[in-house]
Amino acid sequence: MIRPYVANIDALLIVVAPVPKPDWVCVEKLILNCHHQNITPAIVLNKIDRTTEAEPRAMLAPYEEEFSTFAVSAETGEGLEPLRDYIRGKLVCFAGQSAVGKSSLINALGKKTLEVGDLSKRIQRGKNTTRHVEIYDLSDGRAVDTCGFSVMDSVDIKYDELVYYYDEFLAYQSKCKYTNCTHTKEPNCAVKQAVADGLLNARRYERYVKLFDALKETWLKKY
Numbered sequence: 001m002i003r004p005y006v007a008n009i010d011a012l013l014i015v016v017a018p019v020p021k022p023d024w025v026c027v028e029k030l031i032l033n034c035h036h037q038n039i040t041p042a043i044v045l046n047k048i049d050r051t052t053e054a055e056p057r058a059m060l061a062p063y064e065e066e067f068s069t070f071a072v073s074a075e076t077g078e079g080l081e082p083l084r085d086y087i088r089g090k091l092v093c094f095a096g097q098s099a100v101g102k103s104s105l106i107n108a109l110g111k112k113t114l115e116v117g118d119l120s121k122r123i124q125r126g127k128n129t130t131r132h133v134e135i136y137d138l139s140d141g142r143a144v145d146t147c148g149f150s151v152m153d154s155v156d157i158k159y160d161e162l163v164y165y166y167d168e169f170l171a172y173q174s175k176c177k178y179t180n181c182t183h184t185k186e187p188n189c190a191v192k193q194a195v196a197d198g199l200l201n202a203r204r205y206e207r208y209v210k211l212f213d214a215l216k217e218t219w220l221k222k223y
């Protein structure tokens with residue numbers, strides 16, 4: 001993978017947290033890159049000690065049908081056992097925004113002492129504490145710590161090319177009314193129909209629309 005720059009991993013653990021505010025576009029982009037490279041993604045919601053009881057389920061719901069998901073706290077140790085089991089015998093890579101707790105999770109899982117950083121008080125953003133990629137031995141597996149993404153990282157997929165990342169849409173789009181259908185707001189869209197008929201994964205389609213809108217907005221702002 002190019003970002004993070006890693007190879008030969010068994011799974012990419014995409015870490016999100018209630019703070020900093022999750023960048024779901026970044027998450028989706030990582031999922032698409034995994035798909036592209038044949039890497040299994042999993043979603044880890046960290047800092048559940050900072051959430052209400054209902055929040056973890058709500059945040060992970062769009063993903064749990066397709067991927068392994070974990071709700072954990074590196075701080076309290078809550079929920080770490082299933083994650084430990086998942087990592088057993090694997091080389092996994094932690095990725096995600098700065099300050100979601102990637103290094104903290106590796107510390108919690110392996111009793112290591114990686115440097116962890118604070119969030120800046122004013123803007124609640126990470127400070128990019130981890131500056132290099134390194135593999136750590138956990139008791140039963142290995143984990144790669146990576147540098148966090150910051151909100152400034154631009155999304156480099158052009159919105160009208162996004163659809164090519166969703167291979168399974170291709171089978172339907174020739175039947176859309178408009179040849180340049182984006183499968184978002186157009187009438188008589190065969191992709192939308194396939195979602196309604198249960199032929200395409202609805203959660204994945206919803207994330208496509210969300211990412212499409214976000215990419216379009218950034219694109220229009222930029223040009």
Ligand SMILES: Nc1nc2c(ncn2[C@@H]2O[C@H](COP(=O)(O)OP(=O)(O)OP(=O)(O)O)[C@@H](O)[C@H]2O)c(=O)[nH]1
Pocket residue numbers: 046047048049050072073074075076096097098099100101102103104105115116117118119126127128129130131146147148149
């Ligand atoms: N409340 C709470 N805070 C946590 C938890 N895990 C990590 N933190 C805090 O979140 C902050 C960032 O943790 P790091 O482990 O440095 O985050 P990171 O993802 O490695 O960040 P970068 O290296 O910058 O990409 C630190 O202040 C941690 O103490 C958790 O489970 N609960």
Ligand SMILES: [Mg+2]
Pocket residue numbers: 102103104115116129130145146148
């Ligand atoms: Mg770190």
Ligand SMILES: [Zn+2]
Pocket residue numbers: 173176177181182183184186188189190191192
């Ligand atoms: Zn369409």
